[in-house]
Amino acid sequence: MALLEITDLEVFYGKARSLHGVSLEVGAGKIVAIIGPNGAGKSTLLDSIVGLTKRTGRIVFDGTDLSRMRAPQIVSLGIGYAPERGNLFPFMGVKENLLVGAYRARKEIDKNLRMVFDLFPVLEERRNQETRTQSGGERQMVSLGRALMSSPKLLLVDEPTMGLAPRVCLDIAAALRDLNARLGLTIVITEQNVNFAMNLAQEVYLLETGRIRLKGTPDELRHEKYIVETYFGA
Amino acid sequence: MGVLVSLRWWLVFGVGMCLLPLVVSTGTLRILVFAQFLAIFAMSWDILSGRTGYISFGHPFLIGIAGYTTAMLTYHLGVPLYFSIPAAVVATMIGSIFFFIPALRTRGTYFAVVTLAFMEVLYHLMQVVQPKLTGGTRGLSGLPTIILGAVPNYYLSFGVMFVIGVGLWLLIRTRLGTALSTIRMDEDAARSSGLNTTKLKLFAFMLSAFVAGIGGALYTHYLGSIAPRGIFDISFLFSILIAALIGGAGTIVGPIMGAYFLTLLLEFLRPYLPGPERYLIYGAITLLAYYYAPKGFHNIFGLLWQRLGALGRRE
Incomplete structure (x- = not known):
């Protein structure tokens, strides 16, 4: 059964159309990756799910239509969003950043904080450090942690590996796999790093110029001629 | 625990300032009264602009609403101060909605310029529209004072400033205070974390107006007069x-x-620079x-x- 269903999603920035009738489904307990180049509309797609853009079309999450809802209500329903790592609160410490994520899940603060610190022990060591002074990898961990503090059923992660060292990318992948396997968390990531996405996800959508161009399992897409030529350069 | 330790410093500050009239002249106390009113206005600005990052260049707009409301009520209708001052605070909070509406659509420099425009508009309105009511360019004078004398006014202004200061200081240490500062740092990230930034901003605007209203009304009655060229x-x-x-x-x-x-x-x-320089x-x-x-x-x-x-x- 699909936890998230998007039908004919369209987003405009002024007169420019960013998403053209995007439709996709995310099954409960799955990891789904949206891959595509810069400017394809990946971040816009995630922003639209959380209600940060004006959009038309239908977005149904766990049986609830999100189309007319705004971000605070949507987050309350159980969607956690980890935007690109620049979107932290730079003059706040790690713990303060995490607690902002718990604004709508106050009863589970201690449990969620423990879970985040177990997942990323480095954050516990640096709990009072201002995030503007952290490395890119740590900032990504804070971003993920903040999204997890809202006790989500669905985690949206925007470009988790952007600008990170390969070693850190592996850590992030391990954490996401762990969340999916241990807690059954459904995860949607957007990625330009196609290898990373294909190794992590069970289902992959290729988004280009605001349209879904291809979809399939990683194994299917790995042999797709267009993907091989465009993204693997072979 | 940290809050309790810091509250001890507030207590030391409060006691020290209460003892000050014993050692300084009344002239110095009158200067300190102005400092304390300025502190109230600056805190009002701070809870809005310092916390949420919505820089207001038109704060005298709010102070002016409070000052003129209480001035007109007492001058023309003889309304007692214990009614006119709360009425001025309420009027300021209602007036702050004019500030809030552009904040829904503008940020940064644009918002600052819009608030400056509000101040200018009120400045001119007070001079040309119904001058019999507002006193026109000369404003209104001979307004009733709350208390007389440098020492009582010093204690009054200090007491109000102190209570507002401790109240706001405690507030910014709560989750609500943290949430307000997320708007300054990254409003979109705050929204994506589930914070209702519209409600938070409305709260900050109302609170700022509440403080500006108290300060503006008391300041007007301390001076005993109000004029557009002074307040704006x-x-x-x-x-x-x-x-x-x-x-x-x-x-x-x-x-x-x-x-x-x-x-x-x-x-x-x-003594060294006596003029506006x-x-x-x-x-x-x-x-x-x-x-x-x-x-x-x-x-x-x-x-x-x-x-x-x-x-x-x-x-």
């Missing part, structure tokens, strides 16, 4: 902004420090503060305190 003067606006900025925006304690510093500095300079010093102070101490006195004192603590532990 650009140097009055700059005093508020600079007090908050050099003290340390977003900290509540900083604007109090800045207000005392600025008022006392200008008085100190009076004294206000040139504003620009110089702002530049120096931004260059050498962008986080304000609050931060400087904090760092000094930490170093003293470290030295003490080493010995």
Whole structure:
């Protein structure tokens, strides 16, 4: 059964159309990756799910239509969003950043904080450090942690590996796999790093110029001629 | 525990200031009354602009609404102060909605310019529309005062400033205070974390107007008069902004420090620079503060305190 269903999603920035009738489904307990180049509309797609853009079309999450809802209500329903790592609160410490994520899940603060610190022990060591002074990898961990503090059923992660060292990318992948396997968390990531996405996800959508161009399992897409030529350069 | 320790400092400050009339002249107390009113206005600016990052260049708009409301009620209708002052506060909070509406659609410089426009509009309205009611360019004078004398007015202004200061200082230490500062740092990230930034901003605007309303109404009755050129003067606006900025925006304690510093500095300079050229010093102070101490006195004192603590532990 699909936890998230998007039908004919369209987003405009002024007169420019960013998403053209995007439709996709995310099954409960799955990891789904949206891959595509810069400017394809990946971040816009995630922003639209959380209600940060004006959009038309239908977005149904766990049986609830999100189309007319705004971000605070949507987050309350159980969607956690980890935007690109620049979107932290730079003059706040790690713990303060995490607690902002718990604004709508106050009863589970201690449990969620423990879970985040177990997942990323480095954050516990640096709990009072201002995030503007952290490395890119740590900032990504804070971003993920903040999204997890809202006790989500669905985690949206925007470009988790952007600008990170390969070693850190592996850590992030391990954490996401762990969340999916241990807690059954459904995860949607957007990625330009196609290898990373294909190794992590069970289902992959290729988004280009605001349209879904291809979809399939990683194994299917790995042999797709267009993907091989465009993204693997072979 | 940290809050309790810091509250002890508030207590020390409060007791010290209460004892001050025993050792300083009434002339100095009158200067301090102005510093305390400036601190109230700077805190009102700080809870809106310092916390949420929505920089207001039109704060005298709010202060003016409060001042004119209570002035007109008492002058024309003989309404007692215990009714006119709360009415002025309510009117200011309603007036702040005019500020809030552009904040739904504009940010940064655009918002600042819009608020400046509000101030200018009210300035001209008070002069030309119904001058019989507002007193026109001369304003209204002979307004009733709350209490007479330098010492009672000192205690009144200090008491109000102290209560507002402690209240706001405690508030910014709560989750609500943290949520307000997320708007300044990254409003979109705050929304994506599930924070209702519209409600939070409305709360900040209302609270700021509440404080400006109290300050504006009391200030008007302390002066016993109100005139558009006084309340909507650009140097009055700059005093508020600079007090908050050099003290340390977003900290509540900083604007109090800045207000005392600025008022006392200008008085100190009076014999040397008797004319309006004294206000040139504003620009110089702002530049120096931004260059050498962008986080304000609050931060400087904090760092000094930490170093003293470290030295003490080493010995």
